[in-house]
Amino acid sequence: MSEFQYQNGELHAEAVALSAIAEQYGTPCYVYSRRAIEQAFLAWDSALAGQPHLVCFAVKANSNLAVLNVLARLGAGFDIVSGGELERVLAAGGDPARVVFSGLGKTEDEMRRALQVGIKCFNVESTAELERLQKVAAELGVQAPVSLRVNPDVDAMTHPYISTGLKENKFGIDIASALAVYRRAAALPNLDVQGADCHIGSQLTDDTPLIDALDRMLLLVDQLAAEGIQVHHLDLGGGLGVTYDDETPPTPGEYLAKVREKVAGRDLTLLFEPGRSIVANAGLLLTQVNLLKPTEHKNFAIIDAAMNDLIRPALYSAWMGIDAVRPRTDVAAKPWDLVGPVCETGDFLGKDRELALAEGDLLAVRSAGAYGFVMSSNYNTRPRAAEVMVDGAATHLIRRRETVSELFAGESLLPEA
Numbered sequence: 224m225s226e227f228q229y230q231n232g233e234l235h236a237e238a239v240a241l242s243a244i245a246e247q248y249g250t251p252c253y254v255y256s257r258r259a260i261e262q263a264f265l266a267w268d269s270a271l272a273g274q275p276h277l278v279c280f281a282v283k284a285n286s287n288l289a290v291l292n293v294l295a296r297l298g299a300g301f302d303i304v305s306g307g308e309l310e311r312v313l314a315a316g317g318d319p320a321r322v323v324f325s326g327l328g329k330t331e332d333e334m335r336r337a338l339q340v341g342i343k344c345f346n347v348e349s350t351a352e353l354e355r356l357q358k359v360a361a362e363l364g365v366q367a368p369v370s371l372r373v374n375p376d377v378d379a380m381t382h383p384y385i386s387t388g389l390k391e392n393k394f395g396i397d398i399a400s401a402l403a404v405y406r407r408a409a410a411l412p413n414l415d416v417q418g419a420d421c422h423i424g425s426q427l428t429d430d431t432p433l434i435d436a437l438d439r440m441l442l443l444v445d446q447l448a449a450e451g452i453q454v455h456h457l458d459l460g461g462g463l464g465v466t467y468d469d470e471t472p473p474t475p476g477e478y479l480a481k482v483r484e485k486v487a488g489r490d491l492t493l494l495f496e497p498g499r500s501i502v503a504n505a506g507l508l509l510t511q512v513n514l515l516k517p518t519e520h521k522n523f524a525i526i527d528a529a530m531n532d533l534i535r536p537a538l539y540s541a542w543m544g545i546d547a548v549r550p551r552t553d554v555a556a557k558p559w560d561l562v563g564p565v566c567e568t569g570d571f572l573g574k575d576r577e578l579a580l581a582e583g584d585l586l587a588v589r590s591a592g593a594y595g596f597v598m599s600s601n602y603n604t605r606p607r608a609a610e611v612m613v614d615g616a617a618t619h620l621i622r623r624r625e626t627v628s629e630l631f632a633g634e635s636l637l638p639e640a
């Protein structure tokens with residue numbers, strides 16, 4: 224059940240009225256529910272009970288320190304894609320021994336730091352990266368734990384911009400060349416082959432492609448074993464979709480039951496890298512109607528959140544639910560385009576939404592906990608939104624709103640002529 228429910232005619236986050244949050248912290252503002260984050264993580268973790276596993280939250284989906292800390296306290300691992308994300312995990316109290324490092328452009332500095340803090344594994348995406356990791360590990364005199372990210376060439380059947388497992392995508396090592404690259408990895412003296420990894424895309428609402436990828440990965444694991452290369456873990460990435468509108472993705476429990484059936488009897492630790500399915504529906508973006516602009520052709524409601532705060536509608540034509548915080552009955556509902564003040568035609572959060580609106584009304588953009596704040600920018604010199612975590616009846620400001628002067632604090636004028 225959602226932690227965002229109407230009580231006495233007003234949308235609440237857990238026990239807190241959203242109008243109280245708007246009053247205290249202003250808008251636009253991201254609001255997260257601690258309980259929703261915990262429940263979503265535990266849905267993954269408990270479905271794997273009795274099976275050696277590690278659920279590594281994909282930090283890219285929401286990297287606020289308080290969010291990471293809530294997960295670290297539950298024993299989560301983390302999937303990172305940059306040195307910056309590694310520092311966030313460490314600052315949030317995450318255990319480096321539970322960190323996997325994905326991403327196809329790791330630098331020597333990033334590798335060095337990750338080796339020094341002792342991460343669990345590098346998900347290596349190319350032969351060139353393998354050679355670079357060997358060099359850095361040799362300089363430090365250590366063995367680098369590696370897993371190859373294999374591109375299993377399955378169609379994730381999701382939006383092309385968030386599909387990653389086809390051979391034309393830039394990610395991973397083509398499954399046809401994987402054996403040869405594993406042989407090379409096994410021969411390099413400062414690499415320790417630990418696992419195999421894949422991630423085929425995001426917002427998958429059917430688990431068939433995930434299970435197809437698993438089948439292909441298990442074949443590879445068997446081929447490797449036949450050559451004397453034993454992998455200890457299989458990392459199946461993230462990708463499980465969520466309900467934004469009327470999608471009906473499998474629950475983690477349903478998906479993981481199928482995975483467990485396939486790996487039964489094998490001596491394999493399972494790793495997963497879920498992002499969206501843990502945080503998307505644990506957050507919303509709270510925004511206020513600034514001005515109403517009904518025209519002959521369209522009704523525009525200009526809200527104080529914009530594409531710089533939440534880019535998913537502009538970037539992927541993503542549909543996000545938008546609800547009035549206090550639905551009103553004193554004006555007629557009509558279709559509104561909810562647009563921000565940014566100077567781009569693509570600056571909208573929703574189109575043709577049937578709502579009864581007046582200036583000053585608060586709106587909640589649903590399912591915004593994943594790929595929301597993390598993808599925000601300062602376009603049009605707009606300070607980024609505040610982030611608030613609700614915990615029962617308590618609210619905590621977990622990132623204060625930026626100020627305009629902070630936005631240009633790192634800039635400088637040219638010297639006088």
Ligand SMILES: Cc1ncc(COP(=O)(O)O)c(C=O)c1O
Nearest residue numbers: 281325425461462496497498499
């Ligand atoms: C390597 C990797 N792991 C995990 C994820 C998280 O995916 P999702 O948020 O769909 O669970 C991504 C993003 O798609 C990714 O690129």
Ligand SMILES: N[C@@H](CCCC[NH3+])C(=O)O
Nearest residue numbers: 283385425426535593594
């Ligand atoms: N940012 C994307 C998902 C990308 C996944 C990252 N590998 C989204 O909002 O839907």
